[in-house]
Amino acid sequence: MKDIDKKIKESLKDAPELDSGVNERIIEKINDDDYNKEKGSLVKPILIVAAFAVAIAVIFFIKNNAPKTEPDNSLVSTVTEEAKSDTIDTEKNMEPPETETSVTPYSDVPIDYVPVEERKEEIADDDDIYSFAGEPVTEVGEDGEYKIYEDSMFEYSVSLKNGTLCLITTKGDDIKPEAAEDEAHMIDMVKSYIDKVYPDFGTEDGEWTVEQEQIFDSVIYRKEILGEQTVVVNFMFDKEHVFRAGNIFINGDGTVVEKAEITEEEAIELAREKIYAYIEGYKKIGKTFYAHDLTKLEPEVKRNTIKGESYWSVKFNNKAVEENPDLVEPYFYGCDVNVVTGEVIHVSSSK
Amino acid sequence: MTAAEINELIKKYGQAIYGFCWYLCGNKNDAEELYQDTMLKLVELKHRVVIKSGTEDEYLGAKKFCLAVASRLFKHRIGKQTERPEMVPIEDCTDLSLEENAEKSFLEKEEKIKLRKAVSDLPYKKKIVTLMYYYGEMEIKEIAKMLHIPEGTVKSRLNSAKADIKHKMEEQGYEGY
Numbered sequence: 001m002k003d004i005d006k007k008i009k010e011s012l013k014d015a016p017e018l019d020s021g022v023n024e025r026i027i028e029k030i031n032d033d034d035y036n037k038e039k040g041s042l043v044k045p046i047l048i049v050a051a052f053a054v055a056i057a058v059i060f061f062i063k064n065n066a067p068k069t070e071p072d073n074s075l076v077s078t079v080t081e082e083a084k085s086d087t088i089d090t091e092k093n094m095e096p097p098e099t100e101t102s103v104t105p106y107s108d109v110p111i112d113y114v115p116v117e118e119r120k121e122e123i124a125d126d127d128d129i130y131s132f133a134g135e136p137v138t139e140v141g142e143d144g145e146y147k148i149y150e151d152s153m154f155e156y157s158v159s160l161k162n163g164t165l166c167l168i169t170t171k172g173d174d175i176k177p178e179a180a181e182d183e184a185h186m187i188d189m190v191k192s193y194i195d196k197v198y199p200d201f202g203t204e205d206g207e208w209t210v211e212q213e214q215i216f217d218s219v220i221y222r223k224e225i226l227g228e229q230t231v232v233v234n235f236m237f238d239k240e241h242v243f244r245a246g247n248i249f250i251n252g253d254g255t256v257v258e259k260a261e262i263t264e265e266e267a268i269e270l271a272r273e274k275i276y277a278y279i280e281g282y283k284k285i286g287k288t289f290y291a292h293d294l295t296k297l298e299p300e301v302k303r304n305t306i307k308g309e310s311y312w313s314v315k316f317n318n319k320a321v322e323e324n325p326d327l328v329e330p331y332f333y334g335c336d337v338n339v340v341t342g343e344v345i346h347v348s349s350s351k
Numbered sequence: 352m353t354a355a356e357i358n359e360l361i362k363k364y365g366q367a368i369y370g371f372c373w374y375l376c377g378n379k380n381d382a383e384e385l386y387q388d389t390m391l392k393l394v395e396l397k398h399r400v401v402i403k404s405g406t407e408d409e410y411l412g413a414k415k416f417c418l419a420v421a422s423r424l425f426k427h428r429i430g431k432q433t434e435r436p437e438m439v440p441i442e443d444c445t446d447l448s449l450e451e452n453a454e455k456s457f458l459e460k461e462e463k464i465k466l467r468k469a470v471s472d473l474p475y476k477k478k479i480v481t482l483m484y485y486y487g488e489m490e491i492k493e494i495a496k497m498l499h500i501p502e503g504t505v506k507s508r509l510n511s512a513k514a515d516i517k518h519k520m521e522e523q524g525y526e527g528y
Contacts, residue, residue: 004513004528005485011466012486015370022383023365026390030354 267312267337268299274344275316275333297333304336311336311345352397352413356405361390364414367487371418374482375425377471385428389421396420418487419497422479462525469519470512477512480505 262270275297297316304313313336321331335347352360368389373382393400393416400416402409470481479498483489484505489497494505517528 004517007462007466007528008470008481008513008516009485011463012370012374012470012482014463015366015373015486016379018366018369018386019383022369022387023361026387027358027361029391030357030394 261310261339262312262337262342264301264312266342267339268301268314270337270342270344271299271312271314271316271335272297274335274347303339306336306345310339312339313337352393352400352402354394356402356413357390357393357397359405360393360410360413360417363410364417365390368414368417368421371482371486372421372425374467374470374486375421375475375478385421385425388424389417392420392424393417415487415489415493415497418483418489422483422498426475426479465523465525466516466520469516472519473512473515477508477515480508481512484509 298319300315300317302313304311313334315332315334317332318330333348336345337343338345369382369386372385372389373379376382376385400413402413470478473481480494483494483497484491491505491509498505520528
């Protein structure tokens with residue numbers, strides 16, 4: 001157990017004493033036969049009254065809709081008999097169900113049950129968000145093979161070439177995804193998704209490390225878009241390579257309202273991650289001349305259009321070369337960042 | 352569960368269940384009310400908790416059931432309010448038994464109070480799993496089953512709660528979190 005666990009546990013050991021009077025009152029009430037009977041049989045009279053109310057309503061309905069001829073007494077009496085027999089059956093079913101389980105999850109017990117439809121507002125106010133799951137299909141795209149994952153709401157493609165998770169298209173308005181419990185549940189589902197795509201990401205016992213957990217800390221946040229509170233999922237994950245999915249903006253009811261543009265600053269960070277990974281890759285294969293001071297990279301950003309799509313073109317000038325022209329390394333690196341998806345393409349460098 | 356068994360449960364674990372309610376509510380009046388409601392709800396649901404041979408484990412199971420009932424009632428109570436309930440800040444409560452423990456240094460007491468305040472200030476979903484885990488000594492699997500949420504969600508909430516607590520404590524200059 002870590003220090004923080006011990007400290008939290010220790011701090012919760014000193015709850016105040018319960019006044020004995022409180023327990024006495026409760027025990028008195030529990031031992032009160034009348035109270036027990038009242039609680040035990042509360043449902044029964046309600047159902048009996050309800051059954052009679054239904055029977056009366058049926059009789060009125062039939063009477064009001066019957067042709068204006070002689071009243072059909074046989075019909076009324078049949079209905080009444082049926083209503084009576086319903087009441088008897090209902091009474092039989094009032095006994096509490098026998099259960100072998102010693103403890104039933106309390107969440108199975110409705111307290112002032114609220115239908116899901118009415119909960120929608122509550123869900124929308126909460127941090128709820130939607131499910132990620134699905135069986136992959138392999139397809140061949142322009143840049144090689146992709147695995148396509150589908151769920152009730154999105155379609156993901158994962159490049160088999162470099163592990164890049166490419167965003168992600170929505171599948172239409174007729175989607176009714178099941179709401180997740182809350183933001184943490186959504187994170188859990190994203191984790192499951194990543195575990196599925198990259199089974200070697202988790203540690204041996206299946207638990208995520210603190211570093212892995214922290215990936216999600218900075219990438220899920222709330223934002224107001226077009227006057228509506230939305231949850232922004234911008235999950236990034238580093239598994240030797242760096243990749244990042246684009247921004248997904250999900251409304252309280254699960255619809256994607258907008259894919260916001262990547263900001264200039266975000267584009268620089270995305271490009272920087274990519275360049276670093278690119279340089280690290282070269283380091284790994286022994287190209288030592290790329291081992292320069294990475295803090296000397298200075299970004300220049302401009303807007304660009306490639307094949308009809310908007311990109312931030314980010315160019316990193318290598319100041320280290322300016323300061324020391326004898327250095328044998330590129331004097332700039334460049335790449336293009338898709339303004340919608342955050343996908344980084346066209347990594348390049350000067351020779 | 353019979354009335355006699357509920358009485359026995361109160362004797363064995365009444366204080367622990369009340370403590371849980373107190374940490375949830377952060378003040379005595381609300382905690383007493385929540386505790387009473389919990390026990391009376393248990394009377395209504397007594398057929399769901401079966402004590403067969405009166406073992407310690409069975410009573411422990413019943414206690415955990417009560418913690419889940421209390422959590423549910425607390426959540427429901429908060430859900431009914433348009434704003435978060437006005438809570439008495441936990442360090443303002445004068446009935447802390449901490450004060451009776453003279454051998455502990457002032458600084459230790461101070462840290463504990465701040466830590467408890469950090470737990471108390473957690474959003475209720477995180478607070479419930481934190482209290483069930485640390486105070487109720489329930490396993491993640493049990494919490495998930497009782498709250499009807501996936502185990503991963505319990506882990507995420509715990510992890511996130513710990514991060515919040517750590518952040519808050521470090522902000523106040525405490526180390527070792």
